[in-house]
Amino acid sequence: MAKDKADLLQGTLDLLVLKALQLEPQHGFGIAQRIQQLSSDVLRVEQGSLYPALYRLEERGWIEADWGTSDNNRKAKFYALTRTGRRHLGAEEASWARLSGAVNQVLLGGGRS
Amino acid sequence: MSAWRGWLTRIRRGVRRGDFDAQMAEEMRAHLELEAEARTARGAAPDAARREAAIAFGHVESLKESVRDRRAGQWFAQTAQDVRYAVRLLVKWPTFSTVVIGTIALAVGGTATIFSAFDAALLRPLPYAAPDRLVQIVELLDDGSRNSVSAGAFLDWRGNATRLDSAVLMGGVTANLRRGRGAADRIAGGRVSHELLRVFGLSPILGRGFGPDDDKAGGNNDVVLLTESLWRTRFGADAGIVGTPIMLDERPRTVIGVVPDGIYAEREVQFFVPAVLDASDRGQKAGHWAVVFGRMAPGTTVPQLDAELKAVKRRLNPAYPSYKRDWGVEAMGLQAEMAREARPLLIALGAAVTLVLLIACANIANLLLARAWLREREVALRAALGAGSGRLARQLLTESAVLALIGGACGLGLAALAISALAAQAVDFLPPAMLPTLDLRVAGFALLVSLLTGLAFGALPAWRARRPNLADAMRRDGPTATARRPGGQAALVVGQVALTVVLLVAAGLFGRSLVRAVNADPGFTPDRVLAFDLSLPDATYPNPESRLAFSKAVIERLRAIPGVRAAGTAMGIPFAGGGFGEFLSSVAQPQRGDLVLGRVDYVSDGFFEALGARLRGGRFLIADDNRRDARRVAVVNQAVVRQFFRNTDPVGRTIFFNGPYEIVGVIDDVVDRRLDLAHAPRIYMAQARNPFTFSIVVNTAGDPRQLAPAVRQAIRTVDSGVAAVNIRTLEQARAKSMTDRRLAVWVVVLFAGAALTLASLGVYGVMADAVSARRRELCLRIALGAGRGHVIRSVVSGGLGLAAGGLVLGGLGAVAASRLLQDLLYEVRPSDPLVFAGALLTIAVVAVLASCGPAFRATRLDAIAALRD
Numbered sequence: 001m002a003k004d005k006a007d008l009l010q011g012t013l014d015l016l017v018l019k020a021l022q023l024e025p026q027h028g029f030g031i032a033q034r035i036q037q038l039s040s041d042v043l044r045v046e047q048g049s050l051y052p053a054l055y056r057l058e059e060r061g062w063i064e065a066d067w068g069t070s071d072n073n074r075k076a077k078f079y080a081l082t083r084t085g086r087r088h089l090g091a092e093e094a095s096w097a098r099l100s101g102a103v104n105q106v107l108l109g110g111g112r113s
Numbered sequence: 114m115s116a117w118r119g120w121l122t123r124i125r126r127g128v129r130r131g132d133f134d135a136q137m138a139e140e141m142r143a144h145l146e147l148e149a150e151a152r153t154a155r156g157a158a159p160d161a162a163r164r165e166a167a168i169a170f171g172h173v174e175s176l177k178e179s180v181r182d183r184r185a186g187q188w189f190a191q192t193a194q195d196v197r198y199a200v201r202l203l204v205k206w207p208t209f210s211t212v213v214i215g216t217i218a219l220a221v222g223g224t225a226t227i228f229s230a231f232d233a234a235l236l237r238p239l240p241y242a243a244p245d246r247l248v249q250i251v252e253l254l255d256d257g258s259r260n261s262v263s264a265g266a267f268l269d270w271r272g273n274a275t276r277l278d279s280a281v282l283m284g285g286v287t288a289n290l291r292r293g294r295g296a297a298d299r300i301a302g303g304r305v306s307h308e309l310l311r312v313f314g315l316s317p318i319l320g321r322g323f324g325p326d327d328d329k330a331g332g333n334n335d336v337v338l339l340t341e342s343l344w345r346t347r348f349g350a351d352a353g354i355v356g357t358p359i360m361l362d363e364r365p366r367t368v369i370g371v372v373p374d375g376i377y378a379e380r381e382v383q384f385f386v387p388a389v390l391d392a393s394d395r396g397q398k399a400g401h402w403a404v405v406f407g408r409m410a411p412g413t414t415v416p417q418l419d420a421e422l423k424a425v426k427r428r429l430n431p432a433y434p435s436y437k438r439d440w441g442v443e444a445m446g447l448q449a450e451m452a453r454e455a456r457p458l459l460i461a462l463g464a465a466v467t468l469v470l471l472i473a474c475a476n477i478a479n480l481l482l483a484r485a486w487l488r489e490r491e492v493a494l495r496a497a498l499g500a501g502s503g504r505l506a507r508q509l510l511t512e513s514a515v516l517a518l519i520g521g522a523c524g525l526g527l528a529a530l531a532i533s534a535l536a537a538q539a540v541d542f543l544p545p546a547m548l549p550t551l552d553l554r555v556a557g558f559a560l561l562v563s564l565l566t567g568l569a570f571g572a573l574p575a576w577r578a579r580r581p582n583l584a585d586a587m588r589r590d591g592p593t594a595t596a597r598r599p600g601g602q603a604a605l606v607v608g609q610v611a612l613t614v615v616l617l618v619a620a621g622l623f624g625r626s627l628v629r630a631v632n633a634d635p636g637f638t639p640d641r642v643l644a645f646d647l648s649l650p651d652a653t654y655p656n657p658e659s660r661l662a663f664s665k666a667v668i669e670r671l672r673a674i675p676g677v678r679a680a681g682t683a684m685g686i687p688f689a690g691g692g693f694g695e696f697l698s699s700v701a702q703p704q705r706g707d708l709v710l711g712r713v714d715y716v717s718d719g720f721f722e723a724l725g726a727r728l729r730g731g732r733f734l735i736a737d738d739n740r741r742d743a744r745r746v747a748v749v750n751q752a753v754v755r756q757f758f759r760n761t762d763p764v765g766r767t768i769f770f771n772g773p774y775e776i777v778g779v780i781d782d783v784v785d786r787r788l789d790l791a792h793a794p795r796i797y798m799a800q801a802r803n804p805f806t807f808s809i810v811v812n813t814a815g816d817p818r819q820l821a822p823a824v825r826q827a828i829r830t831v832d833s834g835v836a837a838v839n840i841r842t843l844e845q846a847r848a849k850s851m852t853d854r855r856l857a858v859w860v861v862v863l864f865a866g867a868a869l870t871l872a873s874l875g876v877y878g879v880m881a882d883a884v885s886a887r888r889r890e891l892c893l894r895i896a897l898g899a900g901r902g903h904v905i906r907s908v909v910s911g912g913l914g915l916a917a918g919g920l921v922l923g924g925l926g927a928v929a930a931s932r933l934l935q936d937l938l939y940e941v942r943p944s945d946p947l948v949f950a951g952a953l954l955t956i957a958v959v960a961v962l963a964s965c966g967p968a969f970r971a972t973r974l975d976a977i978a979a980l981r982d
Contacts, residue, residue: 074150
């Protein structure tokens with residue numbers, strides 16, 4: 001039971017990380033900030049989950065990492081979407097839309113009857 | 114594709130671990146700084162911002178560790194690290210390591226040794242082509258017991274059973290091999306029908322095997338096949354030997370081929386000659402002398418062949434003598450048949466060694482548990498520094514595995530020694546194909562056992578390490594604190610004691626059987642008796658008269674040697690067996706129930722005196738009985754009296770076997786092959802009635818071995834073409850006849866001794882722990898005036914209590930196990946009270962002794978120091 005839940009969250013986190021990288025490469029802290037910002041402060045990403053997710057995504061070849069310099073001239077590791085990552089993001093977004101649409105439909109439908 | 118790249122990435126990270134760790138640390142630091150800056154920008158003080166960032170980030174090392182765990186390359190790196198760590202621990206705790214490795218080595222060595230015997234006898238396929246198609250076929254008596262095969266029955270089977278691809282009839286022969294002008298050597302061989310090589314699926318090394326012409330009556334039968342070892346040792350591996358004649362029993366036989374060694378037969382068989390079966394053999398369904406092996410047609414099962422042979426017997430029944438109407442026939446898979454005698458013993462030994470292995474595992478688990486307890490702080494510290502619980506368990510398991518593998522390697526070394534010792538002993542009673550050897554299968558087995566034991570005894574500590582109680586462990590001030598050790602140890606010791614009881618009882622029963630068997634009365638006085646075998650060539654001794662004349666001449670010469678008190682001949686010599694199995698009866702016209710299978714022997718005058726047989730009534734055979742024209746008289750053993758004459762004096766009465774014989778004497782039962790077999794009814798008739806084969810016994814005034822050269826010389830003087838072989842004293846023969854039983858006893862006693870040692874260590878360990886745990890209490894008692902005796906009694910009774918549970922369980926187990934051993938015992942009941950009492954008492958005493966050390970240590974406790982702790 002607990003494991004299913006963790007898997008769901010993990011899958012969602014992967015999607016969020018990929019989405020956060022859609023526009024431009026970003027470092028870990030930036031990714032966390034961006035997710036927080038995009039979700040209007042609703043979603044806070046724990047570092048304990050973020051970094052394992054980043055390494056996992058890198059292993060899968062969806063993102064790649066390179067050292068660069070941050071806005072305020074600090075050395076940081078930047079993550080960027082790869083071509084397969086971009087494709088995967090597209091597929092995930094579509095399936096998420098389908099899923100969340102379906103869930104919404106159920107919830108709304110249940111409310112009307 | 115992407116999965117593949119993922120693996121590549123992981124492995125790269127694992128291999129370049131240093132780089133990766135540094136980069137990860139750098140990345141984390143960058144993150145913290147970026148976050149701190151962001152907080153500062155929002156107006157926090159720099160120091161506070163940094164602290165808050167760190168708190169928000171969480172446990173950096175756990176994070177690193179959880180990322181590391183994901184990496185495949187890391188798996189190798191971690192294992193290598195674990196192994197390094199395990200080896201370091203090993204060196205750090207030398208006594209502990211030595212005890213554990215030694216225990217594993219003993220257990221694995223023992224197990225591998227028994228497995229090699231098991232493997233050789235029961236598992237390893239016979240070294241012939243398609244061995245599962247090989248069968249042995251026997252005739253069955255009307256009571257269902259097995260009998261040797263008559264030539265007529267063999268020919269019936271061979272000619273009528275369609276499910277037989279081929280079959281061979283085999284009997285033993287001995288012959289004098291003469292080389293040049295010198296004296297002859299006697300060698301053993303087989304008399305076989307022509308399909309010998311086809312049955313065993315072998316091809317000759319040189320020349321050809323037998324063909325249908327070779328064993329046909331009237332064909333060219335003077336041919337011989339040499340085994341490779343005879344060809345190499347006696348003929349210098351002469352490649353041109355095929356086609357040349359050799360002199361066997363003064364008769365030239367042409368060598369037609371050389372065959373591989375190890376064709377299943379008596380071990381010393383060195384040549385094969387054709388068994389020529391003429392028309393009279395064909396009709397003759399009596400005269401049971403042969404062993405029959407067959408190769409089944411492809412696709413046939415043993416039960417199918419068995420059914421067909423039984424049908425053949427029923428159809429041809431009218432041709433059999435009336436007493437064989439209800440006889441049967443049975444086909445058995447050769448592999449199963451060869452192992453039949455060894456199986457119960459091997460299963461018993463296998464069970465014994467498994468028990469020892471379990472006891473050893475329990476001991477090591479105990480040691481590891483105790484050490485795990487001592488190391489709890491270390492483990493807790495490692496957990497606090499970020500080691501995951503799975504990671505900790507894995508490390509502890511790696512430690513066990515390293516110990517187990519080192520122990521296993523040492524064990525394999527021990528097994529190599531033990532197996533060669535075992536094989537050297539077993540040569541006396543096992544066919545070559547069944548001798549144990551150290552091969553890859555045994556090595557693989559040893560490896561498997563070591564790994565399994567490693568897992569078995571490592572599992573418990575590893576399981577406990579999954580959830581270390583950090584706070585508790587850290588708070589405790591040291592390994593000697595008063596907290597109770599984890600349970601489980603006592604249960605392991607109770608199990609050990611129980612298993613040890615079972616082994617001790619088995620050892621006791623085996624040992625008592627051996628003592629009974631060795632001390633069994635052989636029925637004569639073996640200490641001054643010399644015996645040897647010989648065989649007379651057909652060519653120079655073609656008829657009974659010439660053979661009898663040779664025998665009388667030899668006996669006369671032997672009696673003339675100074676120091677010889679008596680000499681005589683017989684077919685069957687004690688401990689070697691011999692004579693014929695025949696049906697005896699006490700009535701002239703026996704009905705079926707009157708016939709009893711006994712043994713008949715033909716002996717010369719002087720034989721009983723030479724043996725030192727004990728006369729119970731009447732007289733021994735005398736020179737007058739040993740003439741071709743003498744009256745038909747016989748000496749019988751006590752079994753005959755019991756079987757046929759209801760223990761009344763039989764002298765003057767008649768016993769029937771191929772006609773009537775008047776009983777003139779009764780002797781005590783003389784051993785046939787083994788002291789632990791029951792005596793069959795046995796009748797002794799004069800050698801003159803059947804002087805075809807015989808061995809000779811000589812009774813000497815002094816050491817019989819010193820007369821061997823004179824004896825050899827006496828034979829040579831009578832005929833240099835006849836060799837005296839296998840010269841032995843019957844005392845030697847008696848010792849040798851018990852080799853297998855003695856070996857089994859030694860093995861079981863060794864196992865029981867090992868088990869007892871391990872169990873006493875187990876009791877000692879638990880009692881030592883108990884004393885540590887009760888230290889405060891005991892000190893308090895001493896401080897309050899408890900005497901030494903009181904303290905000792907209190908500790909020792911704890912040890913006895915621990916043993917008591919094991920004694921009860923083990924006693925019950927031993928009652929069950931000893932029933933299974935029944936067939937292996939000799940004149941000892943499985944519930945022998947002496948053995949049970951001895952075993953239980955031994956363990957009780959050992960438990961008390963094992964508790965004494967900790968008990969005395971308890972009396973020397975420094976009360977003040979202990980209470981101050």
